[in-house]
Amino acid sequence: MSESVLSLTLSARRYAHALLGRWPVAEGGAGGRRRADQDADDLAHQALLSFWRAGLLSCEELAEQPPGALRLALLRRLTRMAGELVRNAGAACYDRRAAGGRGDRRFARHFPWAPEALALPRLPFESRAVLALAALERLDYDAIGLVLDMSAAQALARLARARAELTSALSGRRQPHLRAAAHMCESDLHGYADGVLAPERRAEVEGWLERDAEAARRVAQWRRDGERLRGAFATLDAEPLPAILNFRPPVLAARRNPSARKLWRRWWSAVLDGFRPALAAR
Structure with missing residues (x-):
């Protein structure tokens, strides 16, 4: 079964929040988003955007990929990006006050x-x-x-x-x-x-x-x-996606930047070659 843009987006968002140790918490009464929520969503956005620019999120590409290969590549890219972000920050990402502590019920709409x-x-x-x-x-x-x-x-x-x-x-x-x-x-x-x-x-x-x-x-x-x-994380999957994570319907990046698409094609071929033996054995 081929993957969908929505399933990849939800997976990337869950994983980004877990990697950064930041939870989705709505601003009290305003429906806004706190900085911790935005950081994780921005990370997922950057990873998905690179795949989108390469044309890897088009319907044709999704149907042609081996089951699970694109998801594993996306998760691997997120791991590397989050690792660099955490190392550059030089401190733990978790801030209980920023995430909304137990005593701050105003911000508890999405807090696990x-x-x-x-x-x-x-x-x-x-x-x-x-x-x-x-x-x-x-x-x-x-x-x-x-x-x-x-x-x-x-x-x-x-x-x-x-x-x-x-x-x-x-x-x-x-x-x-x-x-x-x-x-x-x-x-x-x-x-x-x-x-x-x-x-x-x-x-x-x-x-x-x-x-x-x-x-x-x-x-x-x-x-x-x-x-x-x-x-x-169930509430995270259930809520509407923020605008920056809406990659549907995807537009082929070749129409905008053919050179970037060629570069990402080369990268994706190398990643897929590494995944093929394990995927074939599953």
């Missing part, structure tokens, strides 16, 4: 009250990225690795660390190491929580969880964290 959503901006940039890709975008480890330029095993290890950091941020204490049997490792538990294990291995993990209450509690917590993060 889930504890996991409140804790996410306090995590390192790399942890926010991998959690957003796994929980919000529902990508498997191979796809996460493609976005973050690492192997699937490295993506799983990064996700395990990010989940431990999120739990520590929620509880205020360091997450203890999870002990497992010789035939069972923590990566199996993460794979079970994310639904990516083979059926036979899944049955083995289920049997182990029936005997290990702590492991079962940890798996349930990972699933609950992901569900609450998705719920926190």
Whole structure:
């Protein structure tokens, strides 16, 4: 199934807000947008605009691309852009007062009250990225690795660390190491929580969880964290898109700047060549 401009836009907007640790909060009674909201939307706009100028958001191009390839390329570009923005800022992007604290109910129309959503901006940039890709975008480890330029095993290890950091941020204490049997490792538990294990291995993990209450509690917590993060962003997906993110209907960039289209065609071919083996194996 080919991607649509709307699905790509929603995905880019969710991911940009998670990467910058900034939440969409309406100005009290005016329907305006705060600076934190604008920064994330501006980041998504810049990434989408580069694809639009290259003609990659035209109906013809969307229909011709392998399923998921354009979305992964967009998420990878957003990761790099947000990483540069965070490094240049020299400080954490999260500002509780700018995001609207619990005591400021005037700005609560879009604010996610889930504890996991409140804790996410306090995590390192790399942890926010991998959690957003796994929980919000529902990508498997191979796809996460493609976005973050690492192997699937490295993506799983990064996700395990990010989940431990999120739990520590929620509880205020360091997450203890999870002990497992010789035939069972923590990566199996993460794979079970994310639904990516083979059926036979899944049955083995289920049997182990029936005997290990702590492991079962940890798996349930990972699933609950992901569900609450998705719920926190549900209002973001439901509200009308700001004008700067309206790329429908797209206009082929070749009609305006043929040289720019040629340059982006070359870049897209290189990106797609890197994605083809993983996409074919899925």
